[in-house]
Amino acid sequence: MLEINNQYNHIRAKVQTEVLKQFFGDTLEQDVDKIPFYIIPKERVPARCCIYKERAMIRYRIMAMLGINIEEDDDEMKSLSEYVKEVLEKDTPPVPILTTISTACSACPPDRYLISDACRGCFARPCLANCPKDCISFTNGKAHIDESRCIRCGKCEGVCPFHAVVHIPVPCEQACPVDAVKKNEEGYVEIDYKKCISCGRCATSCPFGAIVERSGLIPVVKMLKSKEHVTAMIAPAIEGQFPGTLSQIKSALLASGFSSVVEVSQGAETTSVHEAAELGQRKEEKLGYMTTSCCPAYMELVDKHIPFLSEKRSSALSPMAYTALWCKEQNKDTKTVFISPCLAKKVEAARMKSVDGVMTFVELASLFLAKGIDVREMEGSDLGDTSLFEDCREFALSSGVASSVLRRVENPEEVAVLSIDGIDKRMFRSMKIWEKRPPEADLVEVMCCEGGCISGPGTVVKPSVAKRLRGGNNATTPVKSMRTPIVRG
Amino acid sequence: MAKREKVAVKICVGTACFVQGGADLLLYDEFLDPIVLANCEIEGVSCLGKCKEAGSKEGAPFVQIGDVVHGDMTEKKFCDLVAEAVHA
Ligand code: SF4
Ligand code: FES
Numbered sequence: 001m002l003e004i005n006n007q008y009n010h011i012r013a014k015v016q017t018e019v020l021k022q023f024f025g026d027t028l029e030q031d032v033d034k035i036p037f038y039i040i041p042k043e044r045v046p047a048r049c050c051i052y053k054e055r056a057m058i059r060y061r062i063m064a065m066l067g068i069n070i071e072e073d074d075d076e077m078k079s080l081s082e083y084v085k086e087v088l089e090k091d092t093p094p095v096p097i098l099t100t101i102s103t104a105c106s107a108c109p110p111d112r113y114l115i116s117d118a119c120r121g122c123f124a125r126p127c128l129a130n131c132p133k134d135c136i137s138f139t140n141g142k143a144h145i146d147e148s149r150c151i152r153c154g155k156c157e158g159v160c161p162f163h164a165v166v167h168i169p170v171p172c173e174q175a176c177p178v179d180a181v182k183k184n185e186e187g188y189v190e191i192d193y194k195k196c197i198s199c200g201r202c203a204t205s206c207p208f209g210a211i212v213e214r215s216g217l218i219p220v221v222k223m224l225k226s227k228e229h230v231t232a233m234i235a236p237a238i239e240g241q242f243p244g245t246l247s248q249i250k251s252a253l254l255a256s257g258f259s260s261v262v263e264v265s266q267g268a269e270t271t272s273v274h275e276a277a278e279l280g281q282r283k284e285e286k287l288g289y290m291t292t293s294c295c296p297a298y299m300e301l302v303d304k305h306i307p308f309l310s311e312k313r314s315s316a317l318s319p320m321a322y323t324a325l326w327c328k329e330q331n332k333d334t335k336t337v338f339i340s341p342c343l344a345k346k347v348e349a350a351r352m353k354s355v356d357g358v359m360t361f362v363e364l365a366s367l368f369l370a371k372g373i374d375v376r377e378m379e380g381s382d383l384g385d386t387s388l389f390e391d392c393r394e395f396a397l398s399s400g401v402a403s404s405v406l407r408r409v410e411n412p413e414e415v416a417v418l419s420i421d422g423i424d425k426r427m428f429r430s431m432k433i434w435e436k437r438p439p440e441a442d443l444v445e446v447m448c449c450e451g452g453c454i455s456g457p458g459t460v461v462k463p464s465v466a467k468r469l470r471g472g473n474n475a476t477t478p479v480k481s482m483r484t485p486i487v488r489g
Numbered sequence: 490m491a492k493r494e495k496v497a498v499k500i501c502v503g504t505a506c507f508v509q510g511g512a513d514l515l516l517y518d519e520f521l522d523p524i525v526l527a528n529c530e531i532e533g534v535s536c537l538g539k540c541k542e543a544g545s546k547e548g549a550p551f552v553q554i555g556d557v558v559h560g561d562m563t564e565k566k567f568c569d570l571v572a573e574a575v576h577a
Contacts (some may be wrong), residue, residue, distance in 0.1 A: 013509055243507040243533075252504075371536035374504045374536055461512035478502045479533035482515045 007047060008209040013366055014039055015061050016217075016239070021371035023221055030157075032080040035062060043062040053103075057209070059140025060101045064212040067092065067219075070099040074378035085219050092109045094214035098203060098344050105210035108170045112151055117145045118164035127165065129158035142301035156230075175205035182370055197300035198344035199448050200457030201437045203271035213343055213457070220357040221367070223335045224257035231327045232258040233320065233355075234368040236265045236339035237396035240277070241361045242368075244475055247380030248471065252373050261381075267295070267323030268404065269389035276408035278442055279415065289441050292401050294318045294345035297448035301423065301431075308435045312444075320345060320394060324354035339364055342458030344448070371380070376476070397467070398422075398452040402445040416441045422450030496529040496574045499553040503536030513551035513564065521571065522566050528575040 018035050022028040036055035061072055064478070066087045115127075121141035122354055128143070135149035136156065143164070172181045172189055180195035181202050189210055193204070197257075203211040223230045229351045232253045237311030244248055250261040277400040282290050293299060294468040302309040317325075324336045337357040338349055349355040359367075363468050368375065391407060398421040406412040409454040417439035418482055420427060449455040455463045465482070467476065500514050503506075526559060537558055539551045547560025552567060554574050559566070 010509065152567075211513050242502060243502045365504075368504055369508070372541075376503055376507075376535055440539065460508050462516070465512050477533065478507075478512070478515055479500060479531060 001124040003340065004216075008207075009362075011039065012057070012061060012209075015058055016065060016363065016366035017369040019062060019065055020217075020366055023218075024225065024370060029081050029084045032058050032062065032084050033250075035080075052079050057101070057104055057383075060104070060481045061209075061212065064099055064214045065217060067094040067214050067216060068099070069096075069214065069326070070101055070212075088222070091219040091222070092108070093346075093349045094216045095346040095347055096191070096196065097198050097213055097346045098191055098196070098200075098211055098455065099214050100189050100191060101210050101212060102188040103209045105188045105206075106208050108189075109168070110146060110169055110183075111170045111173060113145055113150060113152060113154065113157060113280050113481070114166050114168060115145060116164050119143050120162055120164070122161070124161075126159040126161070130155045132160050165285075171205040171207060172202040172211060175201040177201065177423050177425050178301070179425075180210075183186060195304060197297045197304060197448075198347050199345040201424075203343070204457050207361060210229050215363060215377040216346060216358045217367075220359050223337070223357060228422040229259045229334045230257070231331075231334045231336050232261045233264050233267075233323050233327065233336055233338045234261060235338070235342070235396065236263070236268060236318070236342050236393040236455060237340065237456065237459070237466075238361065238470035239393060239396070239452065239471070240475060240477065241341075241460045242365070242375040243381060243469075243478055244375035244378060245473055248378040248476075250381040250383060251369060251378035252375045253339075255378065256367055256371050262323060262327055263383070263386065263389070263393075264319045264323045264338070264340075264385075265389045265395065266319075267321065267326065268319035268392035268395040268401075270314045270322040271319050271395075272372050272392055272401075272404040272408050275314045275405045275443075278314050278316065279405065279409055283330050283415075288309070288312070288438055289444050290314055292405075294395065294401060295341065295446055295448050296348040298346060298423065301448070305428070306431055306434075309431070312434075318348065319392075320348065320355065321352060324352065328354050341453055341458040361460050362458050365460050391471075396453040396470075398447050398450070399445060400452060401447075402443055405443060415443055417443045417445065419445040419447070421452075423448045425448055432452050446489050493528075496499070496555060496571065497553075498529050498531045498571055498574075499534040499537075501532065501535075501537045501539075501549075501551045501553070502533040503540065504542035506550035509549040510562065514550065514552065514562060514567055521568055525568075525572045525575045529544065529571060 004166045022031050024205045036058035036253050039058050040054045044051055046054050060070055066083055068083060133149050133151055135146040137144050157167050178195050178197055180232055182190055184190045203213055238249060239246055253261045281291055291313045293316055302313060313411045320338050327334055327336050335356040338345060338355055339359050341361050349358045392404045394404055399419045402417045402419055406415060409415060418439050451463045454466045468481050501545055514536060535549050539558055540549050551558055551560045552562045554570050555575045559570060
């Protein structure tokens with residue numbers, strides 16, 4: 001995965017903020033076509049081939065932000081302004097959640113192994129000895145790989161004492177756990193949505209920014225502008241993403257136009273209680289292990305690739321679902337917006353009547369910037385009585401779901417827990433074997449992102465930073481908090 | 490060498506800076522040279538007001554080193570400038 005703080009993300013934040021500013025200033029339809037010129041001025045030293053291509057890319061970014069499916073609906077004759085007009089008139093859920101920009105895709109050559117100049121043609125020749133396909137030969141005292149026979153096992157890379165073997169991957173293909181990213185005949189990226197589990201790994205791995213998420217932001221800001229009652233449902237991972245406490249974040253959300261703010265940890269509590277009870281029952285009936293069901297990418301994984309696990313996962317709804325139902329119960333006219341670091345949640349939300357909108361933390365950051373809101377300067381709002389569900393804020397961290405559940409079972413010491421911390425290609429393969437060789441555990445917690453939701457594709461800060469800023473007032477003194485060890489409550 | 494005052498380094502943790510890369514600078518313990526680190530006093534400060542300046546060439550994140558505020562801060566630029574200030 002790429003570092004969060006890179007040039008691509010910077011530009012994306014700038015574009016987003018500008019679009020939102022224009023939206024709230026009622027000039028979007030009129031001025032949107034100027035944004036590429038404003039972001040990429042004549043004087044800029046381009047990082048792509050030229051400023052014209054960069055501007056074209058900004059155009060695509062804006063389209064993705066408008067929620068447009070670029071693969072299908074890209075019409076170069078159409079101005080951004082026309083797109084804006086359509087989007088402002090009609091809301092369509094941004095599913096599939098990704099879209100690819102073939103112009104950005106560099107059509108990376110297929111994944112391969114190469115012998116570099118560092119090869120010394122040594123005497124032991126471990127590459128030769130370890131290649132299962134005999135595709136290494138020596139000419140002029142240096143090793144060569146016969147590409148036509150190479151099966152890309154990587155054995156030679158591991159054994160060369162001079163690190164002379166280089167692996168040149170195709171980042172998106174390598175990142176995708178389920179082989180849903182493929183190159184088409186021209187070599188450009190294509191996603192097979194029948195296989196895709198919406199985890200977002202490919203999007204964060206592409207150094208050209210050719211795979212982008214389709215945003216659901218416009219429908220949300222439309223709600224905010226329309227003065228409807230809008231409830232912000234904040235995912236537990238939000239703590240540590242902004243320079244302020246949860247109660248300051250709440251104030252910042254209220255200042256941005258949300259009518260009320262509800263912590264999704266509340267729904268997480270319901271999920272935990274349900275899972276705890278179900279776990280007890282399954283144990284009694286000797287049904288074997290049970291998996292958690294809160295990670296939407298995992299849910300998609302089961303539905304699309306590992307159907308036998310559908311009996312194994314808990315029947316509990318997700319924290320988002322319980323929270324949304326609760327909000328609608330309190331006020332049936334409220335519009336609910338789920339704010340999280342997750343892309344796959346958009347798929348879940350699109351299926352549910354009770355969730356009206358979704359946005360990521362990155363998008364929320366742009367909303368704050370566009371509105372000139374500084375979380376740090378906010379007077380904190382009362383979060384109400386959180387004692388019942390406070391501990392479930394841990395849902396954002398790997399193994400936090402399992403511990404929340406354990407705190408709610410009768411004999412926690414009798415429950416063996418396995419936590420699946422991130423689903424990559426390897427993990428996907430191991431999970432498929434569970435049908436024959438079930439994991440030795442009662443409760444299997446599954447998180448598609450390593451580290452949990454705080455590493456999700458829509459996060460603003462690195463997990464190592466976010467972790468330290470979570471809890472109490474830590475986020476109000478970020479520099480100090482980074483130096484004090486983490487105390488887990 | 491005479492004992493000198495430590496260089497004051499202020500990382501802006503206002504929202505605009507924080508969400509545009511400023512948060513990464515908080516990991517300075519990991520990337521700053523330990524000798525340089527020992528010679529400066531790093532703290533977080535509220536919005537330095539720079540992010541709101543119209544037409545400014547530099548953008549967030551901002552960091553004040555000594556009396557000068559620098560923008561478009563990256564890990565590398567941070568290391569270079571702080572080291573420079575410490576050795577000056
Ligand atoms: S499964 Fe994940 S990595 Fe693969 S195409 Fe879908 S979002 Fe991208
Ligand atoms: S937030 Fe850093 S200068 Fe304003």
